[in-house]
Amino acid sequence: RKEVEQDPGPxxxxxxxxxxxxxxxxxxxxxxFFWYRQDCRKEPKLLMSVYSSGxxxxxxxxxxxxxxxxxxxxxxxxxxxxxxxxxxxVSTAGSNYQxxxxxxxxxxxxx
Amino acid sequence: DAMVIQNPRYQVTQFGxxxxxxxxxxxxxxxxxxxxxxxxxxxxxxxxYYDKDFNNEADTPDNFQSRRPNTxxxxxxxxxxxxxxxxxxxxxxxxxxxxxxxGSGTRLTVV
Numbered sequence: 001r002k003e004v005e006q007d008p009g010p011x012x013x014x015x016x017x018x019x020x021x022x023x024x025x026x027x028x029x030x031x032x033f034f035w036y037r038q039d040c041r042k043e044p045k046l047l048m049s050v051y052s053s054g055x056x057x058x059x060x061x062x063x064x065x066x067x068x069x070x071x072x073x074x075x076x077x078x079x080x081x082x083x084x085x086x087x088x089x090v091s092t093a094g095s096n097y098q099x100x101x102x103x104x105x106x107x108x109x110x111x
Numbered sequence: 112d113a114m115v116i117q118n119p120r121y122q123v124t125q126f127g128x129x130x131x132x133x134x135x136x137x138x139x140x141x142x143x144x145x146x147x148x149x150x151x152x153x154x155x156x157x158x159x160y161y162d163k164d165f166n167n168e169a170d171t172p173d174n175f176q177s178r179r180p181n182t183x184x185x186x187x188x189x190x191x192x193x194x195x196x197x198x199x200x201x202x203x204x205x206x207x208x209x210x211x212x213x214g215s216g217t218r219l220t221v222v
Contacts, residue, residue, distance in 0.1 A: 008151065043201055043213040044154065087153065091208065099211065101153035 001026055006088050006102040014110055017078055021105045023088030024070045030100075033064055033071050034089040038104065044087055047073075075107075083109045114138070117202050117214035124192050124221055132187040132217045134202030142208065143185040145177060146201040148216075154201055160185060161207075189219075197221045 006023045013019045025033075033050035048055065050062040050071050061074040075082055088102035115136045124130040134143065141162050146154035158167045160179045174196070176188040189196055202214040 004153075041199070041218065043216045045213070046211070098156065098159070098208065103151065103153040106151075 002102075003027060003100045004088055004090050004102040006105045008103060008105060010106040010108050012108050012110060013078055015078060015080055018074065018076045019078055019107065020072055020074045021086055021088075021107075022070050022072045023102050023105075024068075025088075025090045025100070026069070027090070027092055027100075028066075028069065030069075030090045030092050032091040033062075034091075034099075035060075035062055035071075035073050036087040036089055038085045038087055040084075047086070078107075078109050080109050080111060083107055115202055115204055115212050115214035117200075117217050119217060120215065122217055122219050124189075124219065126193065126221055127191045130189050130192055130219070132189075132200050132202075132219070134185045134187075134214055135183050136202075136204045136212075136214075137183070138204055138212060139182060140204035140206050140210070140212070141182070142205045143179060144201075144203040144205070145175075145185070145187045146203065147196075148199045148201055157187070192219070192221045194221050 003026050035047040036044040037047045038044040048057050048062050050064045054063045059076045063072045085104040085106045087104040090100045118133050144159040145157045148154040156168050157171045157175055158177050174190050178186045197220055199216045199218050201216045205211045
């Protein structure tokens with residue numbers, strides 16, 4: 001079993017729709033959680049950190065469920081520019097906070 | 112602006128011909144990482160330097176070496192590139208595992 005698992009997609013979503021991804025992680029000792037966005041042939045960029053209480057940044061909402069060991073990302077009112085791959089990332093204290101990466105979920109927003 | 116710079120952006124090398132990728136940072140971060148990312152896959156950590164301490168991942172092939180002559184620079188040496196080494200190589204930095212910052216990557220083609 002992979003340490004961080006994501007549905008690879010692609011998710012084909014009409015512009016303006018709401019879309020949600022989940023990501024599961026296997027290490028219950030994981031402490032920090034992130035969503036990164038990666039455009040084609042570019043480096044990953046931090047989209048948002050995920051806090052225990054959940055957090056929102058504009059159209060993006062991230063949630064953490066420690067009991068079930070998953071995190072989610074919700075995108076409301078999706079834009080064409082949201083088309084990208086979204087990578088779920090987890091880190092664990094005691095490992096120099098090294099990042100464990102999911103393989104990403106590809107999102108395609110269609111006009 | 113402080114940043115992580117990778118050169119070159121694109122590198123073409125011949126099968127078996129040694130190649131070096133470079134990374135420099137102006138962030139004064141103490142940790143530097145090299146990742147390999149192939150299409151539709153998660154970034155794969157090859158190794159990292161925590162200050163001057165080199166940490167190799169167990170499954171990183173011997174073909175890959177790294178040097179960090181000072182805080183600002185880190186090099187990835189591929190001694191005998193094979194076709195399977197064609198990938199995006201990402202350099203990243205952090206402060207003791209926090210504040211991850213990626214360079215824009217070097218896309219390596221092996222011919």
